[in-house]
Amino acid sequence: MTSVTSSGVAEDSERRRTTRRQRNAARPVRRGVITAAGTVLALAGSIGTAVAAPVDGQRSTTSERSTGTTPNGFWRMDGYGMVVGVRDGVLRAWETTAISCQGSLTAQQQGTPAADGSVRYGVDGLVLTVRARAAQRATLSIDGSVGTRGLRRIAALPALCGQPQATGPVATFDVFWQTFKENYAFFARRGVDWDAMRATHRPKVHSGTTDRELFDILSEMVAPLQDAHVSLDAATPELTRSFRAIKAGTVGPTQEYDDQIRAFIERRDLGGTRLQEYAQGAIGYADLPGGLGYLRINRFVAYSPDGGYENDSAELDRALDEIVTRARTSGRTAWRGLIVDVRVNAGGSDGLGLQIAARLTDRVYTAYAKQVRNDPDDDTRFTPRQKFRVVPAVDAPRYTGPIALLTAGSTVSAGETFTKALAERPLPTTLIGENTQGILSDVHGRTLPNGWQLGLSNEKYTTPRGVSYEGPGISPDVRTPVFTDAEFAADRDSAFDRAKALLTRRR
DSSP: OOOOTTTEEHHHHHHHHHOOOHHHHHTSSSSSOOOSOOOOBTTTTOSSOOOOOOOOOOOOOHHHHHHHSOOOOEEEESSEEEEEEETTTTEEEEEEETTTTEEEEEEEEEOOTTSSSEEEETTTEEEEEEEOSSEEEEEETTTTTTEEEEEEEBOOOGGGGGGGOSSHHHHHHHHHHHHHHHHHHOOTTOOOOOOHHHHGGGGGGTTOOOOHHHHHHHHHHHGGOOOTTTTEEEEEHHHHHEEEETTTOOOOOHHHHHHHHHHHIIIIIIOOOOEEEETTTEEEEEEEEETTEEEOOOOOSSSSSSHHHHHHHHHHHHHHHHSSSSHSSSSSSSSSSEEEOOOSBOOOOOHHHHHTTSSSSSSSSEEEEEEEEEOOTTTOOOOOEEEEEEEOSSHHHHHSSSSEEEOOOOOOHHHHHHHHHTTTTTTEEEEEEEEEOOOSSSSEEEEEETTTTEEEOOOOEOOTOOOBOOTOOOOSSSEEEOOOOOHHHTTTOOOHHHHHHHHHTTO
């Protein structure tokens, strides 16, 4: 996880001190957050290593274009500025704008096609599934990321994909600006005039601009967005720097901060009791006096040492089997209330959040909806909304009593979609604390011509009724201070205490 200063620029010394556990936790992030580190893939946040895709076989064959039973051929993705090519068991992806085209990744087919014709492809723990639905339409999904991405068949790769790409400072600036111009979804919401940014900063860039100067210029352009899913990473022999810009007045969910807060909670709130840890420390549980339970979740990723979403999901099931037991969900020993704490949560996979929510309901309900910006010339146009449901877990104990959910500005990304999933729960649920960070979109990662990586927000998550919390974050039902200097000085945890009092009164 990357430590972030108040200015949003990660300190080199903190990055060098990152532990192996932190690196392992950051690498598989689907949604990317302040923890995102390393190479960013355009398809799925910061996962693995981008591989330049060779431009061969630039035109689909007649058989590829005429059948709906195979994903072979070339496809333009709805939104995302991506082109996907499939042939001979290999999936390749290209990142495109009106002025650029760059190879993104190469994934190999895994196994044989399923009965429905879908084909799985994998690279570095990332699993993609492509399903041809008709001669001209297909879908692509990513393990751990909710929903599908629409694909439309095209006859050939864009012409730019077969041309050499400029790599100098001017080209890098232009592709950076154009990528945000065509994909970023929240300029108006965050009060930034992107055309004005270009007019101000483009004249500063020329063939002699140094890497350090260029990095400062690009960082300065996106800093006003105060969007923690916007990032810039340089990892070249010439420069190693990272930029993240979290919202003013909030703290990034770094490993150091999480360790500090967990120690405070164990000493102050739990009376010296250590949390029972699960999923490589991502989940902690403790019984509280009075029949209450306390469940702390600091991320939705890196649950299994083996990596990958399937392994994480299996490890999560094992943890939930030990926490959400029959004894705690029914009869005399059942929880009288459950505190769920995501005040420091670094995000991860939305699917894991829905998996936890499925143990906390006995009714099917809609958690949230998602859509992606789908017009490079108009940032108000999006794909149709896809809605995502919480379906009660089958053949497993489920808790249906009252929940107090603790949130704060360090609740980010998948921590926020999980917050929405519980907020929509058709059972007594109360949000206590402060607004979440307000970065619900997945990270859309891209590679710049000089090899630097960027991330941006291009998806809009909403309530089932269409309300977006991107920017201001999800507001609590009961507002209290969270981990402020005043709280620490008084040895006080107002949110935790309010949660206990609320659940105790509900008996």
